[in-house]
Amino acid sequence: MGRPGAVIxxxxxxxxxxxxxxxxxxxxxxxxxxxVIYAPDPIPPIAHPERAIRRALAHPLEDDPxxxxxxxGMRLTIAFDDLSLPLPPMAQPDVRQLVLxxxxxxxxxxxxxxxxxxxxxxxxxxxxxxxIRHIVGDRIFSTFHPDRLYNHDAEDPEGNVLIGTTSQxxxxxxxxxxxxxxxxxYVNLTFVPMDGGHKSLATGLGSYRSVRAxxxxxxxxxxxxxxxxxxxxxxxxxxxxxxxxxxxxxxxHIETSVNNHSFPAIxxxxxxxxxxxxxxxxxxxxxxxxxxxxxxADVKRAVFHSMRAPYGLTSVQAGQVExxxxxxxxxxxxxxxxxxxxxxxxxxxxxxxxxPYNVNAILNPVLVVCMGLxxxxxxxRGRPVVREGGxxxxxxxxxxxxxxxxxxxxIDFYDEVLSDTLNPAEIEERYETCFAEDPWYRQLYRxxxxxxxxxxxxxxxxxxxxxQHVGDVIVVGGERETVHHLGFKCATTLxxxxxxxxxxxxxxxxxxxxxxxxLFVADVR
Amino acid sequence: MSLPRDIxxxxxxxxxxxxxxxxxxxxxxxxxxxxxNLDWARQEPIRGLxxxxxxxxxxxxxxxxxxLLVDGExxxxxxxxxxxxxxxxxxHADTPILLAALPDRARERTVVxxxxxxxxxxxxxxxxxxxxxxxxPFSRTGGAQAVLHSSSQxxxxxxxxxxxxxxxxxxxxxxxxxxxxxxxLAAETRSPVVPMHVxxxxxxxxxxxxxxxxAPVEVRIGKPMSPHPGEGSxxxxxxxxxxxxxxxxxxxxxxxxxSWIERWHASAPRSRASR
Numbered sequence: 192m193g194r195p196g197a198v199i200x201x202x203x204x205x206x207x208x209x210x211x212x213x214x215x216x217x218x219x220x221x222x223x224x225x226x227v228i229y230a231p232d233p234i235p236p237i238a239h240p241e242r243a244i245r246r247a248l249a250h251p252l253e254d255d256p257x258x259x260x261x262x263x264g265m266r267l268t269i270a271f272d273d274l275s276l277p278l279p280p281m282a283q284p285d286v287r288q289l290v291l292x293x294x295x296x297x298x299x300x301x302x303x304x305x306x307x308x309x310x311x312x313x314x315x316x317x318x319x320x321x322x323i324r325h326i327v328g329d330r331i332f333s334t335f336h337p338d339r340l341y342n343h344d345a346e347d348p349e350g351n352v353l354i355g356t357t358s359q360x361x362x363x364x365x366x367x368x369x370x371x372x373x374x375x376x377y378v379n380l381t382f383v384p385m386d387g388g389h390k391s392l393a394t395g396l397g398s399y400r401s402v403r404a405x406x407x408x409x410x411x412x413x414x415x416x417x418x419x420x421x422x423x424x425x426x427x428x429x430x431x432x433x434x435x436x437x438x439x440x441x442x443x444h445i446e447t448s449v450n451n452h453s454f455p456a457i458x459x460x461x462x463x464x465x466x467x468x469x470x471x472x473x474x475x476x477x478x479x480x481x482x483x484x485x486x487x488a489d490v491k492r493a494v495f496h497s498m499r500a501p502y503g504l505t506s507v508q509a510g511q512v513e514x515x516x517x518x519x520x521x522x523x524x525x526x527x528x529x530x531x532x533x534x535x536x537x538x539x540x541x542x543x544x545x546x547p548y549n550v551n552a553i554l555n556p557v558l559v560v561c562m563g564l565x566x567x568x569x570x571x572r573g574r575p576v577v578r579e580g581g582x583x584x585x586x587x588x589x590x591x592x593x594x595x596x597x598x599x600x601x602i603d604f605y606d607e608v609l610s611d612t613l614n615p616a617e618i619e620e621r622y623e624t625c626f627a628e629d630p631w632y633r634q635l636y637r638x639x640x641x642x643x644x645x646x647x648x649x650x651x652x653x654x655x656x657x658x659q660h661v662g663d664v665i666v667v668g669g670e671r672e673t674v675h676h677l678g679f680k681c682a683t684t685l686x687x688x689x690x691x692x693x694x695x696x697x698x699x700x701x702x703x704x705x706x707x708x709x710l711f712v713a714d715v716r
Numbered sequence: 717m718s719l720p721r722d723i724x725x726x727x728x729x730x731x732x733x734x735x736x737x738x739x740x741x742x743x744x745x746x747x748x749x750x751x752x753n754l755d756w757a758r759q760e761p762i763r764g765l766x767x768x769x770x771x772x773x774x775x776x777x778x779x780x781x782x783x784l785l786v787d788g789e790x791x792x793x794x795x796x797x798x799x800x801x802x803x804x805x806x807x808h809a810d811t812p813i814l815l816a817a818l819p820d821r822a823r824e825r826t827v828v829x830x831x832x833x834x835x836x837x838x839x840x841x842x843x844x845x846x847x848x849x850x851x852x853p854f855s856r857t858g859g860a861q862a863v864l865h866s867s868s869q870x871x872x873x874x875x876x877x878x879x880x881x882x883x884x885x886x887x888x889x890x891x892x893x894x895x896x897x898x899x900x901l902a903a904e905t906r907s908p909v910v911p912m913h914v915x916x917x918x919x920x921x922x923x924x925x926x927x928x929x930x931a932p933v934e935v936r937i938g939k940p941m942s943p944h945p946g947e948g949s950x951x952x953x954x955x956x957x958x959x960x961x962x963x964x965x966x967x968x969x970x971x972x973x974x975s976w977i978e979r980w981h982a983s984a985p986r987s988r989a990s991r
Binding site: 205218289292455465 | 718730739744747759797869872906
């Protein structure tokens, strides 16, 4: 059994602390008395995943066994999560592949001819064939691709149907194929507590009409945090939408969770606490540091993005959505929760090379904000780690670089919208519809591998709660012009940043470093 | 250049040559052990290095020494999902020759089951063959469930698996009875089985020899097979064995390789043979 998460106080003997720095790493000496929060060690994985999956399908929670729901002549649609999780992508075989193979095996045994598999990518980019193959495995890919295994197209006017409106007036659309199926099986991977449950179906197979109901500045300001579904207005909205979907289509939900074993053996030092570093880990750090200092950006990116995480399956549950999700969340919390006593004046964190929206692409400046002030800031339960009016210090090179294939609308968002205003509510009101309905972005989303035109807005809204909460944001090592364009301050070193932060929070501030990834959720008391 | 500064930081931070501070908690193995400890051999940059070694040295050398003839490689070109490649086994030369006989794409996605008790007794040897031939440890002496699990994981990860179903090199060149693990693995992973037969390697590297000798070699690849519905693993294994035997028929393969003395030594129990 691994150790639980820990909060360590920095003293004279504490070794330097690892900071991720985009496609690079740094060691930083934190001030004496600072706190460093570490994730729990990886939970031991289930020894025989296939057996556990078969057992879950045969004995689902508050539902009939999947076998009993399958019959010849039926229309079966199987949807699964896309490549935005887990991060880094999982080493093969992906748990979704293991689950899908068992589901398809049952369907084959039952003589179900009409089977479609849909990647529930919502407004994310279409996955490439190799990316789909990586998730589902060769056997499924060669059997079903391309006519019966494909990406969801949220902008296909014929392929999506409006199935109703919730009691709160939220429209709900769904893939037509899914809506007209006799059975909809969803295969989910809950990587962090915000994933899974009704949110998967309601957003994954929805369109802009349904996603815009909850991806709003107002909802996100009332989601404190969206990493804790009971306190999240975003999730409450998704639940209403999901319940409407369940009333329309017969759903069978399969949810999985993995441990936080996020790095392959070669990058073990990133996984470990610094006091656990062996000489081999220290040597690996030095090698990676030199590589990332000297190598061209393309080489670094290729190396980092080729990393595959050896996650282990920690739980698999099947049956009725809500009870399945609750059970999975217990395991996810066991893996992620760390008790933290009190808030802090300053939070420091290193932004890694990868977020949910830049698999095989650069983390552009808008996504840096989305990662730092969105996902990582919101990894809390109760209260944020940083106090209201406190300072967040991010470490990232933050260059004005974009992937023009994956993020075309991000480029225009950065150049045109952020030049005008940084206020999320104002941005939402004045620009969102224009980008969301732009025919060129729509075309790129449908036919290329681009994120939807509205996506950079959501990335920005994701940070709205943090922007409202904190007094200042300082980016260490960032490109000055780019950082200022985002509305933040820039510092060359961590020491400079801490000194600058004192102007906002006062002398002798308390400092807490979030040492992630591996990810954790701070349970702040 | 930041290397000297980085080294100084690490040296000071982790007290090189000093005493571990008492305030540091005892290190614990917080990271679970992976199912196979040779994952590194199947990742970059090792895969790239192996490609270079195989394409630059191993395959040209093999072809020059054996004039390698391959029949039926089209079956593997058409194979679009991972398969169990099952071959007879006469010599240590079989593996590099069989790998050379595979189409490029199949070779780059093939791992070779190598006897744990033979190849992985000495760690340096295990690492070397893993680097060169992409082998993984395959226990012949027990732990069937663990072997099945790791093999199944490899197949599901998109790797072909080359297995010598006789369990060891044939002492006399004749096909030995196949062990039932092949059928079991095929049934468990639902992977197709591609029968293969290699002929002539007993001349290239006879049992007991350490070096390659020039001699003609032919590899025949058969049609992929899958278990029939309801077919037991032993019955399927027998069918695979028959298919491999059939591929080897009609050749001038000697029925017996070497003298009875060589066969006598070769068939000795492993503990005695290794002395």
